[in-house]
């Protein structure tokens with residue numbers, strides 16, 4: 001753990017006290033208004049969910065075998081993609097599982113932005129080999145494939161049946177995850193994302209039953225990420241943290257995680273992109289992406305992710321690139337709202353910007369993506385896979401995406417179209 005970082009946390013004690021005072025003031029205000037038991041069906045407060053067991057640190061993959069064995073499983077299916085199956089990553093995981101007495105089969109059919117078909121293929125192989133546990137080795141795509149398959153294996157039906165919030169009846173079959181990117185946070189979130197090519201869109205499933213039982217964030221599996229992948233996945237983590245801080249479900253617990261992660265990503269992502277062997281930067285990013293995942297899984301996401309899911313489903317662009325390109329333009333739009341301005345001012349503080357304003361966050365997120373080598377216009381990022389004629393249809397998908405539900409303000413269809421267009425042109429308001 002970085003010592004300097006420990007001494008200067010993003011959220012100071014004074015800030016925590018301020019949060020607590022605000023929450024208490026809001027609560028006493030609502031009690032005074034209702035003068036008696038609350039009539040609303042919704043209780044006050046929030047629900048916090050976390051992974052049962054998470055391992056961090058170099059070499060921590062060795063803890064996976066004994067922990068998976070404790071789940072009572074004897075047959076494991078390793079869920080990964082062709083690259084990680086060939087790079088030795090999946091073999092290292094197989095070795096630790098076999099050392100704990102597990103029999104392993106391999107599904108190497110994961111693709112980036114996994115489709116319904118990829119999930120069905122994984123389910124078929126899991127059934128054929130009698131898998132009792134799915135062990136994902138990879139980034140969000142492998143982990144989400146395993147989470148989706150686990151829900152269908154336990155609940156029946158098809159993956160499409162589970163689109164939306166809390167649609168499964170019971171927990172999926174156990175999933176363990178060795179995370180290789182930093183990242184989606186999928187190893188600790190109640191989310192999974194599957195592309196439906198028949199609709200040209202991504203389905204966002206939010207369901208506590210999909211959460212993995214054992215998560216490993218061992219930087220030995222992340223060091224091989226090339227700079228472009230480090231940059232895109234790191235900007236995904238930054239977007240998670242900023243959207244969690246701005247979401248309607250934000251609360252003191254998730255705020256603490258979100259602002260910590262914003263500071264950590266701002267400090268360490270440029271170093272990890274510049275030098276992939278900078279172990280301290282890799283380690284801090286492994287914590288930051290996980291903590292950002294905890295923040296958004298419990299607070300919700302927002303308009304950036306809703307628009308990114310529509311864009312990624314249509315054009316199969318990397319998820320992190322979609323977020324990095326859209327982030328400044330959505331935040332620019334959010335600058336009009338007083339509540340979002342207040343939260344973005346805190347984001348500016350967490351990013352340690354000299355100017356503590358929402359506009360400074362807009363400028364910095366844009367400059368950061370550019371410095372990390374990510375295109376700053378959607379036109380450039382789209383690489384010929386998209387034209388502006390698609391924006392009305394993408395806006396319709398974005399407005400229906402589960403992530404839009406926790407955006408603090410609800411944009412109109414035209415405002416979403418305009419935001420895509422401004423991202424296309426690289427034009428701030």
Ligand SMILES: NC(=O)c1ccc[n+]([C@@H]2O[C@H](COP(=O)([O-])OP(=O)(O)OC[C@H]3O[C@@H](n4cnc5c(N)ncnc54)[C@H](O)[C@@H]3O)[C@@H](O)[C@H]2O)c1
Pocket residue numbers: 081083084111112113114138139140141142144180181182183184185186189190191192193221222223224225226229233236319320
């Ligand atoms: N479930 C969630 O909470 C959540 C959150 C955000 C995004 N997502 C989803 O996750 C997916 C994106 O995941 P991702 O960004 O982690 O990328 P990914 O899993 O799609 O991987 C991208 C590419 O990087 C390669 N790769 C992975 N790790 C590597 C390593 N260590 N070294 C070299 N190459 C490596 C993979 O082989 C693949 O080709 C999208 O489908 C997105 O929608 C899920």
Ligand SMILES: [Fe+2]
Pocket residue numbers: 184236240305319323
């Ligand atoms: Fe994301």
